[in-house]
Amino acid sequence: MGTDIIHNNIRKQRFESNEMTQQELADAAGCTRQTIVALEAGRYTPSLGLAFRIALIFSKSIDDIFEYQVD
Amino acid sequence: MNIWLSVTMLSAFIISALAAYLGVRALKNIRATRKLNEQRDESVKIPMAILQQRSLWNILSMFIGIIVMAWIFDGHSVSEFFQNDTLRISLTAVLTATLLINLFLMLPTSKRGKWAKYFDERDELVLQRAGNFQIVGILILSVIWTVGLTEYYWEIGSIPIDIPYLMFWSNFLMLFLSRSVGIVYGYFWIDRYGN
Numbered sequence: 001m002g003t004d005i006i007h008n009n010i011r012k013q014r015f016e017s018n019e020m021t022q023q024e025l026a027d028a029a030g031c032t033r034q035t036i037v038a039l040e041a042g043r044y045t046p047s048l049g050l051a052f053r054i055a056l057i058f059s060k061s062i063d064d065i066f067e068y069q070v071d
Numbered sequence: 072m073n074i075w076l077s078v079t080m081l082s083a084f085i086i087s088a089l090a091a092y093l094g095v096r097a098l099k100n101i102r103a104t105r106k107l108n109e110q111r112d113e114s115v116k117i118p119m120a121i122l123q124q125r126s127l128w129n130i131l132s133m134f135i136g137i138i139v140m141a142w143i144f145d146g147h148s149v150s151e152f153f154q155n156d157t158l159r160i161s162l163t164a165v166l167t168a169t170l171l172i173n174l175f176l177m178l179p180t181s182k183r184g185k186w187a188k189y190f191d192e193r194d195e196l197v198l199q200r201a202g203n204f205q206i207v208g209i210l211i212l213s214v215i216w217t218v219g220l221t222e223y224y225w226e227i228g229s230i231p232i233d234i235p236y237l238m239f240w241s242n243f244l245m246l247f248l249s250r251s252v253g254i255v256y257g258y259f260w261i262d263r264y265g266n
Contacts, residue, residue: 027188030191031191031192031193032120032121032188032189032190032191032193032194033118034117034118034119034120034193035191035192035193037115037117037118038117038193038261038262038265040115041115041117042265043115043117043261043262043263043264043265044193044261044265044266045265045266046192047192049192050192
């Protein structure tokens with residue numbers, strides 16, 4: 001079994017949503033700004049619940065935000 | 072062959088095999104992590120979480136508390152503990168203060184209440200993993216107490232009644248100290264290698 005790699009385009013989505021700040025996204029998603037920073041830097045894989053919440057905030061499907069890749 | 076020699080050799084073999092297995096697993100993880108790191112933006116500095124900051128302060132306050140207790144205890148024997156009221160009250164006061172500071176500093180460890188905005192699933196993950204540090208910390212302390220007491224009181228054949236009391240205190244301190252160390256290490260790990 002390979003290594004799971006999950007890419008995301010949260011940063012791009014934030015800027016496309018009226019340049020939403022990390023703090024605003026964190027407040028809306030119910031997490032801390034540190035988690036958003038870690039997510040954008042690809043250094044944290046969110047839970048399914050948080051991934052769905054973030055997708056809902058941007059009115060997108062989870063596939064539009066997160067991309068799964070097996071190494 | 073002496074039975075104890077056989078037991079020792081078997082234990083040494085099991086421990087060596089376990090160490091080799093853990094070593095190979097760690098090397099595999101490092102290799103996998105390197106591949107993952109190629110995908111990551113290493114230039115981004117993740118700000119310190121509230122729990123991480125408070126854990127660092129907690130480690131500092133606990134070390135100060137332990138140093139003060141050692142300073143108060145310096146020059147006294149263990150058997151004096153229940154005889155000398157000033158010594159006992161001073162040590163109890165410092166221990167209580169240290170534990171109260173720990174309690175205050177480690178408040179943001181729940182998703183409920185007013186601390187919820189400072190604590191999320193990432194912090195929860197770090198906090199869960201810190202439990203392993205508590206187990207290891209208590210085990211190490213137990214080994215130190217066991218070896219120390221058996222070596223020191225071997226000839227006498229019994230230990231002073233004060234010792235179990237001090238053991239309980241030290242376990243209590245280690246429980247909170249090792250949790251904070253586990254939290255700080257957990258953030259160090261998760262910030263660099265992800266979850």
